[in-house]
Amino acid sequence: MPETIDPVYITAYTATSALGRGVGDHLAALREERSGLRNNDFTHVPLTCAIGRVDGLEQRALPDAFAAYECRNNRLAWLGIEADGFLDQARAAIDRCGADRVALLVATSTSSIGGTEEGYTRLDGERFPADLLRSAVHTPHSLGLFLEQLLGTRGPCLTTATACSSSAKIFAQAERMIRLGIIDAAILAGVDSLCGSVLFGFNALELVAAEACRPFDIRRRGISIGEAAGFALIERQGAAGKPRLIGWGESSDAHHMSTPHPQGLGAQLALEGALARAGLGAEAVDYINLHGTATPKNDEVEAGVVARVFSARTRASSSKGWTGHTLGAAGILESTVCLLAMEHGLIPGTLNCAEPDPVCGPQIALRNESADVRIALTNSFGFGGSNCTLAFARGVPA
Amino acid sequence: MNVLEVCIEGIGLWAPGWPDWPSARAGLRGEAQANAAVVTPSPHLLAAAERRRAPLPVLLACDVAAQACAASTHAADTLASVFASTHGDLVITDYMCSTLATAPRELSPIRFHNSVHNAPAGYWTIAAHCHAASTSISGWYASFAVALLEAAVQALADNRPILLAAYDTPSAGPIVDVSPAACAFGVAMLISPAGDRRPTLGLGLHEGRADEGLMMGLPAAFNELAAANPMAAQSLPLLAALAAARPASLKIAAGAHSALAIEVRA
Numbered sequence: 001m002p003e004t005i006d007p008v009y010i011t012a013y014t015a016t017s018a019l020g021r022g023v024g025d026h027l028a029a030l031r032e033e034r035s036g037l038r039n040n041d042f043t044h045v046p047l048t049c050a051i052g053r054v055d056g057l058e059q060r061a062l063p064d065a066f067a068a069y070e071c072r073n074n075r076l077a078w079l080g081i082e083a084d085g086f087l088d089q090a091r092a093a094i095d096r097c098g099a100d101r102v103a104l105l106v107a108t109s110t111s112s113i114g115g116t117e118e119g120y121t122r123l124d125g126e127r128f129p130a131d132l133l134r135s136a137v138h139t140p141h142s143l144g145l146f147l148e149q150l151l152g153t154r155g156p157c158l159t160t161a162t163a164c165s166s167s168a169k170i171f172a173q174a175e176r177m178i179r180l181g182i183i184d185a186a187i188l189a190g191v192d193s194l195c196g197s198v199l200f201g202f203n204a205l206e207l208v209a210a211e212a213c214r215p216f217d218i219r220r221r222g223i224s225i226g227e228a229a230g231f232a233l234i235e236r237q238g239a240a241g242k243p244r245l246i247g248w249g250e251s252s253d254a255h256h257m258s259t260p261h262p263q264g265l266g267a268q269l270a271l272e273g274a275l276a277r278a279g280l281g282a283e284a285v286d287y288i289n290l291h292g293t294a295t296p297k298n299d300e301v302e303a304g305v306v307a308r309v310f311s312a313r314t315r316a317s318s319s320k321g322w323t324g325h326t327l328g329a330a331g332i333l334e335s336t337v338c339l340l341a342m343e344h345g346l347i348p349g350t351l352n353c354a355e356p357d358p359v360c361g362p363q364i365a366l367r368n369e370s371a372d373v374r375i376a377l378t379n380s381f382g383f384g385g386s387n388c389t390l391a392f393a394r395g396v397p398a
Numbered sequence: 399m400n401v402l403e404v405c406i407e408g409i410g411l412w413a414p415g416w417p418d419w420p421s422a423r424a425g426l427r428g429e430a431q432a433n434a435a436v437v438t439p440s441p442h443l444l445a446a447a448e449r450r451r452a453p454l455p456v457l458l459a460c461d462v463a464a465q466a467c468a469a470s471t472h473a474a475d476t477l478a479s480v481f482a483s484t485h486g487d488l489v490i491t492d493y494m495c496s497t498l499a500t501a502p503r504e505l506s507p508i509r510f511h512n513s514v515h516n517a518p519a520g521y522w523t524i525a526a527h528c529h530a531a532s533t534s535i536s537g538w539y540a541s542f543a544v545a546l547l548e549a550a551v552q553a554l555a556d557n558r559p560i561l562l563a564a565y566d567t568p569s570a571g572p573i574v575d576v577s578p579a580a581c582a583f584g585v586a587m588l589i590s591p592a593g594d595r596r597p598t599l600g601l602g603l604h605e606g607r608a609d610e611g612l613m614m615g616l617p618a619a620f621n622e623l624a625a626a627n628p629m630a631a632q633s634l635p636l637l638a639a640l641a642a643a644r645p646a647s648l649k650i651a652a653g654a655h656s657a658l659a660i661e662v663r664a
Contacts, residue, residue, distance in 0.1 A: 141538040158544040161515035176555035201510030250531030252523035384520025
């Protein structure tokens with residue numbers, strides 16, 4: 001088992017998703033049990049499903065100085081990073097620490113592939129149209145290139161792309177770099193946007209529900225895909241009231257590219273790693289934001305792990321019914337849900353789950369609950385059997 | 399940045415004409431010629447059926463990763479790993495985008511799940527029966543430098559060996575104009591905290607530019623590889639220094655404004 005780690009502080013964070021822009025919109029929607037999902041109005045070829053779409057991206061071009069990075073995913077990053085004053089706080093940290101002491105760790109599943117898809121719909125003979133002959137939007141690292149230009153960081157800058165675990169894994173990456181002393185702060189960004197690849201790709205795998213997703217419901221039929229941008233500023237030191245990352249665990253299923261290990265071996269290893277690094281037992285956990293995609297297999301396996309490991313005192317839920325599955329952005333978006341749960345004493349329920357699958361233990365919260373949440377976990381699992389669990393602790397009032 | 403000290407316990411390499419690190423090392427020293435019969439990587443780790451079906455990046459990454467493990471004392475099923483690619487699988491990107499533009503409902507489910515950037519890592523962990531952590535990254539034309547740095551960070555943070563595999567494969571369709579790559583090239587390194595073993599690398603990230611003329615003096619075949627594959631261009635300067643087995647200092651691109659300074663101690 002890994003050794004315990006010193007906590008690192010989350011000194012600023014924000015999220016933008018179908019629930020709105022910034023943590024205020026997210027908290028309000030969670031409290032009101034109001035979903036951000038709508039019927040698919042994104043694809044030109046009809047596809048019956050619900051989506052979590054962020055409004056206004058079509059009208060909000062990047063500033064001229066960043067025209068080389070123009071695409072939906074970078075627009076979403078631009079919309080999201082200005083929410084809650086995050087951009088100013090990130091720049092203040094760069095001034096405080098020095099640009100070379102701040103890492104820019106970004107995460108995405110499909111990055112700017114929407115721009116590449118668009119190129120194929122407007123081919124000029126066998127070539128992209130002139131306005132899409134921009135290399136910086138046809139790379140998995142497009143988000144990192146754009147944000148590095150915007151922020152001016154000079155520390156390590158790289159994209160983690162491990163499908164739906166991507167933006168959870170950058171928290172672990174930041175902690176390792178801070179622990180080794182190569183940086184003092186890290187700006188984390190997880191951004192994934194709607195595109196044909198994921199909507200028709202998950203549809204081809206028969207993993208998309210025709211209706212809004214119903215995590216852990218006995219009648220669940222698959223995911224609803226959403227888009228989101230989440231940001232966090234991680235620092236070695238922070239004020240007493242700031243929440244902390246206290247543990248992380250990463251593992252591989254080594255089972256199948258797109259189906260979880262049947263006994264949840266990888267999920268269990270990630271969970272054990274997070275608890276060991278936090279120096280906590282399962283009984284200390286107040287809330288778990290589950291991966292809870294609403295595919296039949298994911299929820300069955302994940303509910304089994306929760307029922308085996310935790311007592312009924314630990315509350316657990318999936319917030320996918322609010323936001324949809326935001327893929328590479330899910331880890332950081334759902335970390336935000338954990339931070340809100342701790343700050344406001346709110347256990348979000350599992351929206352759209354009317355009748356829980358019998359495999360669920362008593363831990364699964366169906367409706368919102370009020371509780372004192374000091375320790376929260378979030379699970380993120382991706383294709384390729386990539387698993388990550390994060391552990392957070394509430395800030396202690398000074 | 400403070401310098402990270404690691405050692406290399408094993409190296410794997412595959413490129414057209416160069417099926418492994420010993421042959422490429424001899425070639426980099428000017429002591430051997432490319433073998434024209436070497437045209438496709440064929441990792442024995444994968445079952446025969448998998449070898450026929452798997453996308454080229456999977457074959458390439460698994461081949462070099464297995465070589466690096468075999469050259470070390472570590473079993474593949476215990477190793478945490480860092481996979482890196484400049485572009486990802488552009489043949490699948492071309493297939494996905496052209497199908498989406500014409501018949502989106504006919505998209506292949508298998509090719510969709512193979513389209514994720516971490517597909518080679520997924521197949522590797524399955525084939526190696528490895529439950530350790532694995533990550534997959536890109537830093538565009540700085541992918542090799544940031545992957546080497548990430549592998550060193552992981553090795554030192556948790557005091558364990560890390561398997562690094564970096565690769566790119568040929569581009570296809572209209573993407574060739576914006577993300578060019580004409581041949582396959584992969585390299586793997588088994589990275590551990592520096593001890594008594596050699597060679598060691600001292601790694602430090604700095605604001606500034608990469609050295610100019612990093613490929614000067616290398617045999618023509620390797621300059622051709624660097625021109626044809628972005629991961630070859632990014633990694634061959636370090637590989638040439640390792641092949642020479644002499645102390646060396648070099649700076650390779652680690653981003654638009656930064657370079658990774660590498661001190662090689664043979």
